Amino acid sequence: MSEQVSHSDDAASSRAGSLGARWLGAGLAALLAIATLVLAATGQLILYISPETVWFAVAAAIVTLIGVVWSCALPLGAEQDHGHDHGAAPAAHDDHGHGHARAPRRSARRVVGIALAATGGVIATAVAAGALLLPPAALSVDMAMQRAPVGNVLFAGADSVALGANTDTSTFGVGGWASVFATGARPEKYDGTTVTLTGFLTPDGSATDQAHLTRMVITHCVIDAQPASVPVQISGWKGQYAVGDWVQVKGTVRTSADGKLSVVPATVSKISQPKDPYEH
Structure with a gap:
């Protein structure tokens, strides 16, 4: 038994x-x-x-x-x-x-x-x-700020932008311009270039008239995502926008007296997060 x-x-x-x-x-x-x-x-x-x-x-x-x-x-x-x-x-x-x-x-x-x-x-x-x-969600603003120190405009992506005498910058997004701002040997060459860029706002240290327009850039998947950002001159931006707000910036690239590039906007429009929040 x-x-x-x-x-x-x-x-x-x-x-x-x-x-x-x-x-x-x-x-x-x-x-x-x-x-x-x-x-x-x-x-x-x-x-x-x-x-x-x-x-x-x-x-x-x-x-x-x-x-x-x-x-x-x-x-x-x-x-x-x-x-x-x-x-x-x-x-x-x-x-x-x-x-x-x-x-x-x-x-x-x-x-x-x-x-x-x-x-x-x-x-x-x-x-x-x-x-x-669970509902899918894009990588958070906090993660973007953690992966790149505040003030860093160059992203550590796998791809780099090829800069030459006849480089067409009309198709550049935040990632492309981040590389230009960080590695361009002749910043005066880009002075006066008009741009239309989309991203979310992150702080630039203690500067009150400058923010960073940031976008996550991925090569294959979110595991290799890296933040790219460019400085944008927005007087008193912290009183108008919150960190993480998505905006579309239309403006002009300008060179400062010390040779640094930034975007001086003509218009800054608050928008909803794009369907595809990343650049590739």
């Missing part, structure tokens, strides 16, 4: 283990694939990756879902079946011929393994559920 109960317990434990393994594999993969497709369909996947790689992420999500469907068509536990019988494991014996000397040690290891697997499963499930249920 005890052997039947033990066999029943082993079967239940084996089924639970198979269900857990399938959830940690196919289940979580399906959850993340669905989250990716939902974000792509709503145009919000660009909050996490570069627009140029959206198609690849969508294709990978579709392939993943096909694999999940195929996996669920298999009998439970088939993923772990090697296709052959290993035979019964030999009984462990101690020096006196007893077969259960190592049973407590193996039982303890099994409990620890189950506990670790359960903990990892809960954490992974929470992360995957969060990706699907």
Whole structure:
């Protein structure tokens, strides 16, 4: 009777283990694939990756879902079946011929393994559920200020702007102009250039008439995001705007007496956060 109960317990434990393994594999993969497709369909996947790689992420999500469907068509536990019988494991014996000397040690290891697997499963499930249920959001202003010291106009991105005698600056965003302001050998060359730039405002130390127009620049995804900023002369800006306000600045690049560049705006318009808050 005890052997039947033990066999029943082993079967239940084996089924639970198979269900857990399938959830940690196919289940979580399906959850993340669905989250990716939902974000792509709503145009919000660009909050996490570069627009140029959206198609690849969508294709990978579709392939993943096909694999999940195929996996669920298999009998439970088939993923772990090697296709052959290993035979019964030999009984462990101690020096006196007893077969259960190592049973407590193996039982303890099994409990620890189950506990670790359960903990990892809960954490992974929470992360995957969060990706699907929580509303997507752009990187915060605080993160931009933490990643670059106040006053730094050069961003540490992977790409650098090529500056030459006939460089067309009409297509430059905040990232392009940040490189120009930091590395341009002849600042007078850019004096008088008209610009239209969009970004959010961050402080410039103790200066009351100068703010930084900042934008996060990503190469592949938000993991490599770096802030780029250019100084903008806005008299008493702290009384008109808050740190983090999104604005569109139309103005002119000017050179100061010490050779530093800044933007002198003709108009500063407060706007909502753009659909794509990053530059690429």
